[in-house]
Amino acid sequence: xxxxxxCVLVIVATALxxxxxxxxxxxACEPEWASLLSELGGKDISVYQATSxxxxxxxxxxxxxxxxxxxxxxxxxxxxxDLEIGWxxxxxxxxxxxxxxxxxxxxxxxxxxxxxLDVPEKVDRSMGDVHPYxxxxxHLDPRRLAVIAGALAQRLEEIDPDHASTYKQRSAxxxxxxxxxxxxWETEATSLKGLRVVTYHRDSAYLVNWLxxxxxxxxxxxxxxxxxASHLAKLLEQLKAEPADLILRxxxxxxxxxxxxxxxxxxxxxxxxxxxxGTKQAKDLFTxxxxxxxxxxxxxxx
Amino acid sequence: MYRTIPATxxxxxxxxxAGAQESDQTEVEELRQRVQQLxxxxxxxAAESAPTPDEATAEISTGSQDTKQPSGNAxxxxxxxxxxxxxxxxxLDPDAYQIGGFxxxxxxxxxxxxxxxxxxxxxxxxxxxxxxxISGNIDPYWSGYFTAGVSDGEIDIEEAWIQNSGxxxxxxxxxxxxxxxxxxxxxxxxxxxxxxxxxLVQQAFYGGNLGDDGLQLRxxxxxxxxxxxxxxxxxxxxxxxxxxxxxxxxxxxxxxxxGGDVGFSNSxxxxxxxxxxxxxxxxYDDEDSTGAEVENVFSDLKSKTWGVDFVWKWxxxxxxxxxxxxxxAEYFNRTEDGxxxxxxxxxxxxxxxxGVYSSDQSGWYAQAVYQFIPRWRVGxxxxxxxxxxxxYEPVTDGSISRDDLQLLREHxxxxxxxxxxxxxxxxxxxxxQYAQDKARFDETDDxxxxxxxxxxxxxxxHRF
Numbered sequence: 001x002x003x004x005x006x007c008v009l010v011i012v013a014t015a016l017x018x019x020x021x022x023x024x025x026x027x028a029c030e031p032e033w034a035s036l037l038s039e040l041g042g043k044d045i046s047v048y049q050a051t052s053x054x055x056x057x058x059x060x061x062x063x064x065x066x067x068x069x070x071x072x073x074x075x076x077x078x079x080x081x082d083l084e085i086g087w088x089x090x091x092x093x094x095x096x097x098x099x100x101x102x103x104x105x106x107x108x109x110x111x112x113x114x115x116x117l118d119v120p121e122k123v124d125r126s127m128g129d130v131h132p133y134x135x136x137x138x139h140l141d142p143r144r145l146a147v148i149a150g151a152l153a154q155r156l157e158e159i160d161p162d163h164a165s166t167y168k169q170r171s172a173x174x175x176x177x178x179x180x181x182x183x184x185w186e187t188e189a190t191s192l193k194g195l196r197v198v199t200y201h202r203d204s205a206y207l208v209n210w211l212x213x214x215x216x217x218x219x220x221x222x223x224x225x226x227x228x229a230s231h232l233a234k235l236l237e238q239l240k241a242e243p244a245d246l247i248l249r250x251x252x253x254x255x256x257x258x259x260x261x262x263x264x265x266x267x268x269x270x271x272x273x274x275x276x277x278g279t280k281q282a283k284d285l286f287t288x289x290x291x292x293x294x295x296x297x298x299x300x301x302x
Numbered sequence: 303m304y305r306t307i308p309a310t311x312x313x314x315x316x317x318x319x320a321g322a323q324e325s326d327q328t329e330v331e332e333l334r335q336r337v338q339q340l341x342x343x344x345x346x347x348a349a350e351s352a353p354t355p356d357e358a359t360a361e362i363s364t365g366s367q368d369t370k371q372p373s374g375n376a377x378x379x380x381x382x383x384x385x386x387x388x389x390x391x392x393x394l395d396p397d398a399y400q401i402g403g404f405x406x407x408x409x410x411x412x413x414x415x416x417x418x419x420x421x422x423x424x425x426x427x428x429x430x431x432x433x434x435x436i437s438g439n440i441d442p443y444w445s446g447y448f449t450a451g452v453s454d455g456e457i458d459i460e461e462a463w464i465q466n467s468g469x470x471x472x473x474x475x476x477x478x479x480x481x482x483x484x485x486x487x488x489x490x491x492x493x494x495x496x497x498x499x500x501x502l503v504q505q506a507f508y509g510g511n512l513g514d515d516g517l518q519l520r521x522x523x524x525x526x527x528x529x530x531x532x533x534x535x536x537x538x539x540x541x542x543x544x545x546x547x548x549x550x551x552x553x554x555x556x557x558x559x560x561g562g563d564v565g566f567s568n569s570x571x572x573x574x575x576x577x578x579x580x581x582x583x584x585x586y587d588d589e590d591s592t593g594a595e596v597e598n599v600f601s602d603l604k605s606k607t608w609g610v611d612f613v614w615k616w617x618x619x620x621x622x623x624x625x626x627x628x629x630x631a632e633y634f635n636r637t638e639d640g641x642x643x644x645x646x647x648x649x650x651x652x653x654x655x656x657g658v659y660s661s662d663q664s665g666w667y668a669q670a671v672y673q674f675i676p677r678w679r680v681g682x683x684x685x686x687x688x689x690x691x692x693x694y695e696p697v698t699d700g701s702i703s704r705d706d707l708q709l710l711r712e713h714x715x716x717x718x719x720x721x722x723x724x725x726x727x728x729x730x731x732x733x734x735q736y737a738q739d740k741a742r743f744d745e746t747d748d749x750x751x752x753x754x755x756x757x758x759x760x761x762x763x764h765r766f
Binding site for chain 1: 442445465467468469471472473474520521522523524525526527528529530559560561562563566569570571574576615617619620621622623624676677726727728729758764765766
């Protein structure tokens with residue numbers, strides 16, 4: 001028994017952190033929200049990024065380190081719309097933190113603030129891993145990001161009133177830079193309008209919608225179901241009849257099926273960052289879209 | 303929305319003055335200006351106040367609104383049903399199964415083989431326990447969870463509890479019937495197992511998942527490393543305890559977990575646990591050295607189990623979709639001290655022998671599961687138990703021999719298992735498993751099992 005207690009004390013001693021700082025702690029489910037929090041919060045927020053740009057946000061393990069970080073979080077920022085349904089509820093139940101539970105100010109789901117695409121009329125598991133609340137990959141449309149950023153800035157002011165004026169300032173300057181950037185991107189990307197694209201998963205839906213492109217099909221047979229040989233064969237037929245202009249592969253998608261498709265059809269394959277850190281050039285939200293549009297333009301030779 | 307009211311009012315009043323004259327025209331102009339001013343003021347107000355999610359959605363909404371009326375079903379809890387069916391090819395008769403050297407665990411598996419408790423189960427095709435789970439929030443403070451195992455003729459409530467998470471920072475309180483937090487696999491429901499059956503040590507010591515009716519308190523420390531402490535108190539009626547007509551807590555447990563990451567690709571959790579329970583009266587059927595059946599009864603038996611557990615998970619860049627690897631191992635040691643009555647005579651209600659009983663037994667298992675391509679995994683598991691030392695007064699003083707406790711003869715049960723499984727989605731898994739089971743004293747059993755395990759409905763996420 002004494003041994004047990006000593007062991008426990010040793011463990012506690014090694015696990016204790018340095019003295020906690022006064023700034024609020026944010027838990028960002030995905031890199032895009034970590035980046036947005038840095039833009040809006042700067043040095044006043046300590047941001048923990050739960051997943052890396054190479055991780056599929058649908059399939060994340062609710063590992064102990066995430067539970068520990070959620071325990072101390074003042075605010076969690078995630079995509080929502082069930083994107084994190086496979087792991088976020090477990091974290092919320094295991095962390096013992098009432099501040100970040102659904103309904104509390106510390107619970108911020110980005111997708112709730114914007115109109116979502118692909119809202120299904122009915123849901124059934126035979127359709128694969130459909131999202132009943134619509135497509136949750138909302139960050140790839142900068143206009144929606146602007147709305148989310150506005151709402152997030154206000155939420156930060158609410159939970160951290162001491163720094164409210166700083167959040168207001170940062171938010172205003174971000175929105176200014178952001179709307180100027182949107183105009184620039186839209187001008188640069190006019191030549192992309194009308195292009196037909198094939199993607200691995202429907203995670204590019206918002207990007208495609210914003211740029212006026214058309215999503216012809218997905219490499220996945222159904223959401224969350226990797227493509228079978230027969231599905232790929234069908235896809236090949238379909239593309240021979242109605243060719244697409246680009247194959248989009250996000251940094252976290254598996255590389256084999258898109259590469260195979262590119263080989264067999266000759267359609268240009270573009271690798272996109274999908275989120276901040278997905279490529280070396282996508283260092284923040286601005287460069288995320290800079291790099292995305294550059295890659296698309298380069299791929300189409302425009 | 304707010305600007306439509308005055309605007310409509312003004313519009314209505316304007317419409318009444320259809321045949322407006324000059325003076326009315328200027329009046330109309332004035333009203334139009336006033337409406338414009340009101341609208342501007344309302345716009346300014348709206349810009350200041352925080353938009354609610356619904357308003358913001360409405361602004362850029364083009365009809366994605368749900369026009370259906372919410373029905374009473376809106377607050378329904380999440381319901382899921384697990385169907386688990388198997389085909390088994392067992393070389394030896396499963397009815398004669400025993401884990402040699404260990405008192406048979408209670409639990410809902412050993413008698414009819416339908417359950418997932420102890421024993422290899424039924425030969426041929428069988429539908430094993432169907433699990434029904436219902437969970438949801440009760441109110442802003444409590445959430446609830448219910449799981450029952452349903453098999454022919456019986457509904458076995460496995461878990462039914464309420465939980466509060468975070469009312470006191472870091473504290474998670476649970477009350478009701480729940481699987482104990484000791485070890486690693488104990489809290490996992492069978493449908494989450496990586497093999498068809500439970501590890502041998504869990505079967506021997508607990509007869510399957512150990513559950514209790516009682517209270518559990520967990521505390522998650524505000525540290526960057528995951529550090530959690532838990533204590534439990536309960537009725538302790540399940541094996542190795544027994545029912546007793548007594549106030550207070552008959553069983554208690556304590557556990558601690560430490561977890562973290564090594565880079566982005568690796569995560570681990572280490573745990574230690576201790577559990578104590580008492581059996582007021584616990585009987586089991588044994589055989590004496592001639593093969594005659596004897597009924598033995600433990601009384602005033604203190605059962606203490608301590609254990610350590612370890613799990614390590616790897617996924618390239620933290621993404622388990624394509625490939626991932628998991629290693630887990632647990633070790634338990636149990637000591638029991640009390641009285642044992644040997645060979646109960648039903649007629650006279652006396653024992654042939656009575657005396658002090660004490661045992662010190664242990665067991666462990668280690669398993670590794672590797673997903674090598676999406677949806678396909680292979681696994682290997684090794685179980686080893688040690689019947690340890692069993693001391694019984696009538697044996698020590700020569701009244702009976704050690705062989706008169708046939709079930710408790712010295713033995714080191716061991717088993718090796720390999721499996722391969724395919725998940726057509728996260729809701730359906732098909733598994734083929736082969737085990738070489740040396741739990742019995744003298745024979746080796748070859749066991750081949752084909753299983754499917756599927757979930758219908760809402761499917762809660764699994765813990766690490």
